[in-house]
Amino acid sequence: xxxxxxxxxxxxxxxxxxxxxxxxxxxxxxxxxxxxxxxxxxxxxxxxxxxxxxxxxxxxxxxxxxxxxxxxxxxxxxxxxxxxxxxxxxxxxxxxxxxxxxxxxx
Amino acid sequence: xxxxxxxxxxxxxxxxxxxxxxxxxxxxxxxxxxxxxxxxxxxxxxxxxxxxxxxxxxxxxxxxxxxxxxxxxxxxxxxxxxxxxxxxxxxxxxxxxxxxxxxxxxxxxxxxxxxxx
Numbered sequence: 001x002x003x004x005x006x007x008x009x010x011x012x013x014x015x016x017x018x019x020x021x022x023x024x025x026x027x028x029x030x031x032x033x034x035x036x037x038x039x040x041x042x043x044x045x046x047x048x049x050x051x052x053x054x055x056x057x058x059x060x061x062x063x064x065x066x067x068x069x070x071x072x073x074x075x076x077x078x079x080x081x082x083x084x085x086x087x088x089x090x091x092x093x094x095x096x097x098x099x100x101x102x103x104x105x106x
Numbered sequence: 107x108x109x110x111x112x113x114x115x116x117x118x119x120x121x122x123x124x125x126x127x128x129x130x131x132x133x134x135x136x137x138x139x140x141x142x143x144x145x146x147x148x149x150x151x152x153x154x155x156x157x158x159x160x161x162x163x164x165x166x167x168x169x170x171x172x173x174x175x176x177x178x179x180x181x182x183x184x185x186x187x188x189x190x191x192x193x194x195x196x197x198x199x200x201x202x203x204x205x206x207x208x209x210x211x212x213x214x215x216x217x218x219x220x221x222x223x
Contacts, residue, residue: 033209035151042201042213043151049208086151090208094165097151 002026004087004098011104017075020101022087024068031091032070034063037100038083046085047072079105108132110202110214117220118192128185128202128214136160136180139205142187144198145216152198155187156205170196192221 003025012018022032030050035043045054047063050070060081062073074081082105087098114126126142142154155166155176164176175188185202197220203210 031208035210037151042215043210044213045209045211088151088210094167095153095208097153100150 001094002028002089002092002096004089004096006085006087006098006101008099009102009104011106012077013106014079015076017073018077018103020072020074020085020103022065022070022072022098024070024089026092027067028089028091030066031089032063032065033088033090034072035086035088036081036083037086043086074103077103077105081105108212110204110212112200112202112214112217115200115217115219117222119223120193120221122192123188123190124192124219125189126187126200126202126217126219128187130183130185130202130204133204133212135183138211139163140176140178140185141203141205141210142174142176142185143201143203143210143213144196144219145201146195146198149198154200157185189219192219194221197221 005023032050034047036046037043046057051063064071084100084102086100109131111129118124139158141156144152144154157164157176173191177186199216199218201216202214204212
């Protein structure tokens with residue numbers, strides 16, 4: 001299975017720029033997607049196909065990458081962005097998730 | 107408005123069975139592949155099983171293969187997960203989710219399954 005590796009946690013101040021990384025154990029082309037999960041809620045899709053912003057998602061969010069290295073950027077970060085962020089690949093079967101990056105605001 | 111509403115969870119003893127349901131509304135259920143994804147307490151997301159729109163293709167995670175069965179009834183807009191031989195490590199919040207272009211597009215609120223004696 002394709003293993004996706006994310007840093008466990010990050011802490012940033014409101015107004016700053018934050019990058020959340022996801023590294024795949026093998027190439028996933030650009031079939032990488034990002035989700036936000038706020039405490040007590042289900043995940044929601046933020047970015048699809050590495051860099052496409054899902055409808056209704058603020059333009060503060062952006063994604064980039066291809067192959068094995070991907071990045072989710074939030075600029076500027078707002079208090080409401082406190083959440084866990086997951087990457088997910090759909091290039092290789094089975095589709096897999098990263099372990100999640102918990103974003104905390106200082 | 108799209109809704110996916112899971113039900114059927116609860117407390118069950120190890121080795122016993124449980125059947126989850128997911129009632130869909132607000133979209134054409136029969137056009138979408140569907141999935142069960144779980145999240146153990148304080149942990150990340152784990153894909154469990156998937157079924158294509160017409161039930162032609164079914165896949166399971168190795169951790170549940172041979173114990174869980176995914177099915178759907180398009181006439182009832184309902185997805186199911188029959189879980190047997192439950193183990194403590196199956197304790198999790200179970201989400202149903204539709205898939206679209208490689209993403210898990212719509213998610214339910216989840217239903218809790220606790221396996222404990």
